[in-house]
Amino acid sequence: MINYLFKEQNWQSQLNDLITEPLELIQALDLSEEQLLNGALLASQEFKLRVPRAFVAKMQPRDPLDPLLLQVLPHHLELEDHPEFITDPLGEEAATQLPGVLHKYRSRFLLTLTGACAVHCRYCFRRHFPYQDNLPKDHDWQSIASHIHSHPEINEIILSGGDPLTLSDRKLSLWIDRIETIGQIKILRIHTRVPIVIPNRLNEHLLSRLKNSRLHIILVIHCNHPNELDDFTQATLLEVKQMGITLLNQAVLLKGVNDSVDVLSKLSYKLFDAGVLPYYLHVLDKVKGAQHFDVPDIDAQHLYTDLLAHLPGYLVPKLVREIAGEPNKTPISF
Numbered sequence: 001m002i003n004y005l006f007k008e009q010n011w012q013s014q015l016n017d018l019i020t021e022p023l024e025l026i027q028a029l030d031l032s033e034e035q036l037l038n039g040a041l042l043a044s045q046e047f048k049l050r051v052p053r054a055f056v057a058k059m060q061p062r063d064p065l066d067p068l069l070l071q072v073l074p075h076h077l078e079l080e081d082h083p084e085f086i087t088d089p090l091g092e093e094a095a096t097q098l099p100g101v102l103h104k105y106r107s108r109f110l111l112t113l114t115g116a117c118a119v120h121c122r123y124c125f126r127r128h129f130p131y132q133d134n135l136p137k138d139h140d141w142q143s144i145a146s147h148i149h150s151h152p153e154i155n156e157i158i159l160s161g162g163d164p165l166t167l168s169d170r171k172l173s174l175w176i177d178r179i180e181t182i183g184q185i186k187i188l189r190i191h192t193r194v195p196i197v198i199p200n201r202l203n204e205h206l207l208s209r210l211k212n213s214r215l216h217i218i219l220v221i222h223c224n225h226p227n228e229l230d231d232f233t234q235a236t237l238l239e240v241k242q243m244g245i246t247l248l249n250q251a252v253l254l255k256g257v258n259d260s261v262d263v264l265s266k267l268s269y270k271l272f273d274a275g276v277l278p279y280y281l282h283v284l285d286k287v288k289g290a291q292h293f294d295v296p297d298i299d300a301q302h303l304y305t306d307l308l309a310h311l312p313g314y315l316v317p318k319l320v321r322e323i324a325g326e327p328n329k330t331p332i333s334f
C-alpha cells in the first residue's frame with residue numbers, strides 16, 4: 001500500500017517531503033527513541049539527515065540494524081576524530097579547475113551541477129565538500145567549453161554531485177543541450193542515487209530526453225544492498241535498459257551493511273534482473289565521520305575472493321580504491 005502511493009506521487013513532491021528529523025525517522029520505523037544515542041542529533045546538525053519516504057518504506061520496521069537505515073541515520077560515532085579520516089580524502093578541492101569541473105582523469109571529467117542530494121548517505125566522501133563555492137553558473141559554460149576544446153583527449157563528461165537527478169528536467173536538459181554542441185564529446189555519464197531512493201524520478205520526459213540524445217548515455221546508479229531494489233525499482237530500471245540506455249552500478253563496501261558474500265551476491269543478481277551490471281565495489285573513502293563503516297583491507301580481500309568463487313565473472317564488480325592524485329581508480333591487489 002505504501003509503495004503504491006509512492007508510485008503515484010510525482011518525484012518533485014517526494015523530494016520536497018523528505019524526512020529530515022532523526023526522531024521522525026525513528027518513529028516512522030516504530031523504533032525506540034533510545035536508538036538515538038547521545039551525539040546522533042549533533043551529528044545530524046553537522047551533516048543533515050535527508051531521506052525520501054519511498055526509501056524508508058524499503059526498511060524493516062522495528063529493526064535498528066536495518067542495512068538501509070544504517071546508511072542514513074546519524075550516529076554518534078561520526079563525531080569521533082580519527083587521524084586517517086579527513087574532510088577531503090580524495091584531494092578534490094585541489095583538483096577543481098573551474099566552477100563545477102573536477103578534471104582528474106585523462107579522457108573525462110566530472111561536472112558538478114548541484115550540491116543537492118535526495119538522500120544524505122552518512123559515508124559520503126563529499127559530505128564536507130564546499131559545493132557553494134564550486135557550482136557553475138550559466139555564464140561559466142564558455143570557460144568549460146574552452147577547457148574541453150583545449151583538451152582534445154576528453155571524450156566523456158560525467159555529471160556528478162550532489163546528485164544531478166535532483167535538478168529539474170529543464171535545467172538538466174539545458175546542460176545536455178550545451179554538451180551536445182561539442183563534437184568531441186561522445187559519452188555522457190550520469191552518476192545518481194535518485195533512481196534508488198525516488199524511482200519515479202525516471203519519468204517519461206527525462207527518459208525521452210536521454211533516449212533522443214546524440215550522446216551515448218550511461219546511467220551509473222548507486223545501490224549498496226539488495227533490499228534497495230524492490231519490485232517497482234527493478235521494473236523502472238528495466239524499462240530504462242529496454243530503451244537502450246546503459247545501466248551500471250557502483251556500491252561502497254560498508255561494515256554492517258553489505259560486508260558479506262551473501263548480501264553482495266544477492267545484490268549482483270538483483271541488479272542483473274533489473275538490467276544493471278555491477279561495475280565498481282569501492283572500499284570506503286576515508287572521510288571524517290565515516291570511520292565506523294570501514295572494512296579493513298584484509299577482510300575486503302577475503303570477501304572479494306569468496307565473491308569471485310560465488311558469482312559468474314560478469315556479475316563481480318571491480319574492487320577498487322580511489323587515491324588522491326592517481327590517474328585512475330586503483331584495483332585492490334591481492
Ligand code: SF4
Pocket residue numbers: 116117118119120121124125126127161162163193222
Ligand atoms: S547520494 Fe551520493 S553524493 Fe549524495 S550523499 Fe549519497 S553518496 Fe554522497
